[in-house]
Amino acid sequence: MAKLARKVALVGAGMSKFGNHFPVKRNPDLWIDAWLNASKSVDNGIEPKDIDACYVGNYSSDLFNHQGHLGPQMANLVGLTPKPAPRFEGACASSGIALRQAIIAIASGIHDVIAVCGVECMTELPTAGVTDVLATASDSLFEFPAGATFPGLYGTLASAHFKQYGTTAEDLMRVGIKNHENGAENPYAQMQQSIKDMMASKKKRYEEQGRDIPDWNDEFDFLKSSSNPIIAYPLRLFDCSLITDGSACLFLASGDKAKRFTDTPIWITGTGQGSAALSLHDRDNLTSFIAAREASRQAYEMSKLKPKDIQIAEVHDCFTIAEIVAMEDLGFYEKGKAVEAIRNGESKRDGSLPINTSGGLKSKGHPVGASGAAMPVEIFKQMRGVAERNRQVKFDVERALTHNLGGSGGTCVVTIYEK
Amino acid sequence: MAKLARKVALVGAGMSKFGNHFPVKRNPDLWIDAWLNASKSVDNGIEPKDIDACYVGNYSSDLFNHQGHLGPQMANLVGLTPKPAPRFEGACASSGIALRQAIIAIASGIHDVIAVCGVECMTELPTAGVTDVLATASDSLFEFPAGATFPGLYGTLASAHFKQYGTTAEDLMRVGIKNHENGAENPYAQMQQSIKDMMASKKKRYEEQGRDIPDWNDEFDFLKSSSNPIIAYPLRLFDCSLITDGSACLFLASGDKAKRFTDTPIWITGTGQGSAALSLHDRDNLTSFIAAREASRQAYEMSKLKPKDIQIAEVHDCFTIAEIVAMEDLGFYEKGKAVEAIRNGESKRDGSLPINTSGGLKSKGHPVGASGAAMPVEIFKQMRGVAERNRQVKFDVERALTHNLGGSGGTCVVTIYEK
Numbered sequence: 001m002a003k004l005a006r007k008v009a010l011v012g013a014g015m016s017k018f019g020n021h022f023p024v025k026r027n028p029d030l031w032i033d034a035w036l037n038a039s040k041s042v043d044n045g046i047e048p049k050d051i052d053a054c055y056v057g058n059y060s061s062d063l064f065n066h067q068g069h070l071g072p073q074m075a076n077l078v079g080l081t082p083k084p085a086p087r088f089e090g091a092c093a094s095s096g097i098a099l100r101q102a103i104i105a106i107a108s109g110i111h112d113v114i115a116v117c118g119v120e121c122m123t124e125l126p127t128a129g130v131t132d133v134l135a136t137a138s139d140s141l142f143e144f145p146a147g148a149t150f151p152g153l154y155g156t157l158a159s160a161h162f163k164q165y166g167t168t169a170e171d172l173m174r175v176g177i178k179n180h181e182n183g184a185e186n187p188y189a190q191m192q193q194s195i196k197d198m199m200a201s202k203k204k205r206y207e208e209q210g211r212d213i214p215d216w217n218d219e220f221d222f223l224k225s226s227s228n229p230i231i232a233y234p235l236r237l238f239d240c241s242l243i244t245d246g247s248a249c250l251f252l253a254s255g256d257k258a259k260r261f262t263d264t265p266i267w268i269t270g271t272g273q274g275s276a277a278l279s280l281h282d283r284d285n286l287t288s289f290i291a292a293r294e295a296s297r298q299a300y301e302m303s304k305l306k307p308k309d310i311q312i313a314e315v316h317d318c319f320t321i322a323e324i325v326a327m328e329d330l331g332f333y334e335k336g337k338a339v340e341a342i343r344n345g346e347s348k349r350d351g352s353l354p355i356n357t358s359g360g361l362k363s364k365g366h367p368v369g370a371s372g373a374a375m376p377v378e379i380f381k382q383m384r385g386v387a388e389r390n391r392q393v394k395f396d397v398e399r400a401l402t403h404n405l406g407g408s409g410g411t412c413v414v415t416i417y418e419k
Numbered sequence: 420m421a422k423l424a425r426k427v428a429l430v431g432a433g434m435s436k437f438g439n440h441f442p443v444k445r446n447p448d449l450w451i452d453a454w455l456n457a458s459k460s461v462d463n464g465i466e467p468k469d470i471d472a473c474y475v476g477n478y479s480s481d482l483f484n485h486q487g488h489l490g491p492q493m494a495n496l497v498g499l500t501p502k503p504a505p506r507f508e509g510a511c512a513s514s515g516i517a518l519r520q521a522i523i524a525i526a527s528g529i530h531d532v533i534a535v536c537g538v539e540c541m542t543e544l545p546t547a548g549v550t551d552v553l554a555t556a557s558d559s560l561f562e563f564p565a566g567a568t569f570p571g572l573y574g575t576l577a578s579a580h581f582k583q584y585g586t587t588a589e590d591l592m593r594v595g596i597k598n599h600e601n602g603a604e605n606p607y608a609q610m611q612q613s614i615k616d617m618m619a620s621k622k623k624r625y626e627e628q629g630r631d632i633p634d635w636n637d638e639f640d641f642l643k644s645s646s647n648p649i650i651a652y653p654l655r656l657f658d659c660s661l662i663t664d665g666s667a668c669l670f671l672a673s674g675d676k677a678k679r680f681t682d683t684p685i686w687i688t689g690t691g692q693g694s695a696a697l698s699l700h701d702r703d704n705l706t707s708f709i710a711a712r713e714a715s716r717q718a719y720e721m722s723k724l725k726p727k728d729i730q731i732a733e734v735h736d737c738f739t740i741a742e743i744v745a746m747e748d749l750g751f752y753e754k755g756k757a758v759e760a761i762r763n764g765e766s767k768r769d770g771s772l773p774i775n776t777s778g779g780l781k782s783k784g785h786p787v788g789a790s791g792a793a794m795p796v797e798i799f800k801q802m803r804g805v806a807e808r809n810r811q812v813k814f815d816v817e818r819a820l821t822h823n824l825g826g827s828g829g830t831c832v833v834t835i836y837e838k
Contacts, residue, residue, distance in 0.1 A: 059487065068508070089507075100505075107527040108528075110526065276495070410490075411491055
């Protein structure tokens with residue numbers, strides 16, 4: 001059984017504000033924001049001289065910004081030249097991979113302290129360009145010419161889940177409603193508004209403009225209206241995550257060195273990574289991701305924890321259906337049973353297993369290469385009891401998990417955290 | 420001092436034929452060729468079930484082939500789904516980084532056996548497109564708008580070396596002449612012809628065409644003629660490496676597991692990685708690469724070897740000047756003294772320190788993301804005494820080194836091998 005040769009701790013974590021920042025801020029500026037916020041979170045402070053390497057996760061600055069070779073550039077900006085600065089890529093799981101490789105490097109004894117950078121600046125391209133860049137994370141030889149971009153691929157996965165398990169469009173909406181409620185409480189989120197609040201503002205605007213006020217009784221009425229158009233059946237606009245610029249920074253240290261930075265490190269006790277054929281037509285199963293099942297199997301085995309031991313999780317809700325599939329792939333619920341839990345409110349902030357208290361990719365935003373590093377930022381805050389506004393969960397979080405998916409499930413990285 | 424917690428061995432290595440393969444062969448086909456050749460090199464055989472992960476080095480399939488997320492795709496082609504399949508990038512040092520991360524992962528205890536893939540398919544784009552893609556590995560915000568692509572940047576570095584150390588255009592030519600002599604003996608090289616042979620064929624062709632036969636007495640006459648035009652002063656065509664499609668595969672195993680595959684593993688006893696500001700205007704020194712000095716310092720320290728202990732090396736001759744700078748950065752020669760050694764023939768196959776017996780990037784070819792994994796293929800063959808044709812060195816190689824540079828020196832990875 002795989003195990004790590006040394007203990008690894010998360011001693012600091014922070015992120016830039018997620019949003020539409022280009023051209024005011026690009027990758028370098030976003031990363032510096034994240035670095036500064038993470039630095040502030042380290043109890044006893046941290047400086048470049050304390051750090052051995054900079055591990056950079058980024059999906060495709062090549063295509064988004066016509067700038068490759070991001071590792072040394074990001075390292076140089078924060079005073080880490082000439083230290084090692086590799087870049088890691090696995091589509092939307094890029095900084096999940098950077099995190100995992102940093103854990104492995106510390107365990108190996110080669111480094112004691114690593115800064116993990118996740119960064120992506122997407123809005124330099126127009127929306128159609130972004131869709132095209134993201135689609136290169138699917139099988140561009142077969143899926144591209146068939147017209148399949150990610151909303152289409154995830155629409156296919158959602159349809160399969162509907163057919164096999166009776167999942168409904170309302171269930172997808174419940175995921176979005178919950179995540180926007182959480183994002184409204186996160187000052188770093190791109191959309192800090194609940195669906196209810198959006199609905200109210202829209203009604204107010206219509207009233208001010210002297211237009212007919214829509215007859216919406218609740219969020220579902222709003223989400224079924226033309227205000228929420230279908231993007232790729234059955235996915236509507238509010239089933240899709242956002243196009244975002246942002247960065248996140250994590251400071252990891254070996255067991256020995258962790259004490260120098262804080263008396264209350266968060267221990268990383270499990271890491272797992274899985275892969276799958278890129279194209280959906282090469283998969284046996286459209287209602288589950290083999291990469292996620294494999295990654296979570298490895299992480300649980302390493303940490304000796306079981307799904308029921310996990311108290312909160314940040315999962316990869318690039319589309320609402322993906323959160324439902326994640327809840328099942330991670331073993332939190334039996335196959336086809338996650339929607340029952342969602343209907344019962346179990347994944348809400350005050351439920352029995354809060355999921356995506358940060359707002360998730362849906363509301364916090366999804367700068368693809370940064371998302372895997374931003375998830376542990378939320379876990380770090382929740383485990384320390386310092387999540388902003390009203391989103392701190394009401395119990396002491398001792399065991400947590402992050403689930404970071406790449407493409408339409410070609411890559412998955414799962415990480416487990418303990419106090 | 421950084422050291423590895425477990426021993427790591429190279430137990431197999433192979434490459435595809437390097438050359439102009441598109442559209443007959445693309446990344447998947449090239450990788451399968453490399454995989455099969457590497458598999459044949461494993462004494463007791465190797466199968467997918469023996470392997471824990473697939474570590475993929477690639478510079479930018481995003482821009483070259485409009486296909487990102489290469490890790491899971493490469494893993495799937497050789498039966499490694501659903502195992503971990505991260506991709507690593509550091510410009511032309513991408514698969515040097517994949518190799519290094521695989522060494523680290525085995526040392527950490529998380530994996531026992533890893534397949535390292537280096538792959539790049541460049542000729543899908545026309546030459547101008549390739550130049551543009553490569554230039555994104557420099558600082559695209561500052562160097563790009565100034566019109567600096569890689570030949571220009573390395574021309575600047577060569578000019579600085581000329582001025583400071585009296586290096587001449589003939590010295591650069593000596594590097595190219597040697598590397599083509601070596602490449603002529605490598606059946607996997609893109610250009611399997613010495614400069615002398617090229618000169619003779621050109622004379623013969625002129626004769627057949629009834630044209631005036633050029634008055635070339637030796638290679639230098641040829642290399643100073645219009646047959647070798649200036650690309651970016653002082654660099655001429657034959658100072659530049661090739662545009663290439665190709666792949667290389669390495670099988671790494673932990674000390675315990677290595678015995679299962681071979682009785683004669685090559686031990687990896689040192690790894691180092693350094694970084695630098697991407698742009699030349701941010702560097703203190705234009706005649707040396709800080710990333711290379713830092714990477715070699717780390718690798719020597721880990722292996723407890725000194726430069727004088729190294730018997731052969733594969734170094735990153737993306738331009739002829741880069742080989743000269745590498746010989747100095749690695750400590751083989753004092754600053755400014757490498758050209759003396761070159762004039763004396765010390766770096767030739769029968770010299771005291773053979774460099775780039777494979778033909779180097781200059782003659783073997785330079786599929787950028789594959790080059791870092793192809794260097795150890797040559798080292799593996801030379802250390803086992805099985806290099807093809809007439810290029811096997813005449814002594815027993817017990818200690819060797821690879822030097823893999825990214826961009827204009829933003830990244831460097833150095834690896835040390837011992838029997």
